[in-house]
Amino acid sequence: MSNREDYQLPPKEGFVLTHFLTVADVNRSAEFYVRILGGTVVRSGEPTLIQIANSWLIVNVGGGPTDDKPSVTLRPPVNPNEVSSFLNIRVADIRACYEQWRSRGAEFLTEPKDHGREIRCYMRDPDNYLIEVGQTTDFRA
Template sequence: MVSDLSKSKPFYTDVLGASIFREYGGDSIVLGFLGNWILLVTKGGPTVDKTNTEFLLPIDKNKVSHAFTIRVKDCQNSYELLKARGAKFITPPSTNGAETRCFFHDPDRHLFEISEYSS
């Protein structure tokens, strides 16, 4: 869920490089990203198929329940590219064993990780 499509759309298209597949009435966008789909929707309450369930934005960017992880071939290169496009990283890439990774947030404080695994 996103709070404002006009703020989120440039992040997902210009920073991450996703492409717009379809937009629906100002409250949702379908994006193509690395051979997959990302659906951005604005606030929505319970529905017949998800009674008593509401989508909420993260309240505190330092307390998360999930992260969107993107596996990359070269974490340092991806970090430099995304940083140049405007992504604000928590730290530069860090290597622990065979994995190199770093984290950033979208405009609504959702946590993203780029991760390289070297075998």
Template sequence: MSDQQNNPFVDSALTTILVVSDMAASKAFYVEVLGAEIFREYGGDSLVLEFLGNWILLVTPGGPTQDKPDTHFIPPADKNSVSHAYTIRVKDCKKSYEILKGKGADFITPPMDRGAETRCFFRDPDGHLFEISEYRAS
């Protein structure tokens, strides 16, 4: 049994913030291509999405604020240099690939069989990296 008194995250949820350059294009991608649901929108410069039981907050670029005085929110500068990525475990990678490709997802390569795993990668409009992966127990 965990000690609830020493747990700073009782009844909390984790939200990932992604900085996007074009809110309309990102909104269309996350809702229409990935199937995320809009939870709340804030004046065109931020959008809360629920996706696969997780929260994603899309925000437009912004400068420092009083509570983060030296921090700038910027979209990825180089789509080929990744410091954050999502992996979505799927039942059938090739089928998921075909569905997402049909909805406009831009894949780096088609699914590749890597033994116990078949996987492939795609990006959102700003270059945030997603992987779909099918694992087969040996």
């Protein structure tokens, strides 16, 4: 199994997958991911780079088109009830994570719910991005 130190930016070979979130306030979002999920800010400013477990998250303010994306505007979610993607965190013990993250200030939509092959619940970050927290209980294909 790999550990946190095995993942580096920039990568020495191959590639590292990061997820970019357009946020209203970079410092507020970074603080959330550090406080709730135990992330480490690797680079501050705009953008801010955060390492969380074996993943990387980039948070930055939105903006209009640029020369390499001439018809694209970045902005945080407008309607928190309409989602096209979300972070998915798989955990070993969902009840322990739910209690720990809730004690740190995370606001969950519901408590963990058992769906047979997994137990899951959802929380939101400060910009209303949806984050699924799930524990697989049956990993058969």
